[in-house]
Amino acid sequence: MHRILILDFGxxxxxxxxxxxxxxxxxxxxxPANAPMAEIRAQKAQGIVLSGGPHSVFDPGSPQADKALxxxxxxxxxxxxxxxxxxxxxxxKVEPASSREYGFMPVQVxxxxxxxxxxxxxxxxTWMSHGDEVRILPTGFxxxxxxxxxxxxxxxxxxxxxxxxxxxxxxxHTERGTELFRNFLKICHAKA
Numbered sequence: 068m069h070r071i072l073i074l075d076f077g078x079x080x081x082x083x084x085x086x087x088x089x090x091x092x093x094x095x096x097x098x099p100a101n102a103p104m105a106e107i108r109a110q111k112a113q114g115i116v117l118s119g120g121p122h123s124v125f126d127p128g129s130p131q132a133d134k135a136l137x138x139x140x141x142x143x144x145x146x147x148x149x150x151x152x153x154x155x156x157x158x159x160k161v162e163p164a165s166s167r168e169y170g171f172m173p174v175q176v177x178x179x180x181x182x183x184x185x186x187x188x189x190x191x192x193t194w195m196s197h198g199d200e201v202r203i204l205p206t207g208f209x210x211x212x213x214x215x216x217x218x219x220x221x222x223x224x225x226x227x228x229x230x231x232x233x234x235x236x237x238x239x240h241t242e243r244g245t246e247l248f249r250n251f252l253k254i255c256h257a258k259a
Contacts, residue, residue, distance in 0.1 A: 071113060073115075083237040093257045101130060114252070116251075124152055142230070145231035151199050153231050159203050172220075173193070207227065
């Protein structure tokens with residue numbers, strides 16, 4: 068049976084991520100972000116989603132995952148804190164945002180051939196909730212979307228199949244969130 072693994076960084080929306088994946092017919096499990104690699108490998112997941120969370124990657128005691136999960140060779144989707152964690156783990160530059168983005172935010176897709184944004188077109192209205200942001204892309208990553216306020220809204224490394232969104236596709240406030248999850252499941256070759 069194909070499955071998606073969600074690593075929970077403390078988001079209030081983690082169960083909603085699971086619901087979106089399950090609504091698309093794919094089984095998923097939730098583990099804490101700091102789950103041991105043996106437990107993560109035992110899941111034999113087709114893809115991994117890194118949830119958001121209320122912390123900064125710089126907070127003492129902030130949730131951390133084992134960086135070895137980046138070597139599993141399965142597609143990864145980071146959401147909000149998950150994106151910041153990926154930026155930090157891949158040696159990009161994460162900094163406090165000049166102004167915290169909270170609420171509705173239009174986002175413009177800038178990478179027209181992005182597999183994650185396939186069929187979505189130019190722009191969507193999203194739901195943001197973050198205080199930190201990725202300021203310098205990690206090596207191998209490209210920008211795939213930018214918010215109306217000028218912040219990086221999505222990044223990806225298609226060669227390693229690692230994708231990240233600063234906004235929350237799991238909430239109904241984000242337009243076309245279901246399509247983003249469907250596209251990620253296609254990237255994972257996860258069958259219902």
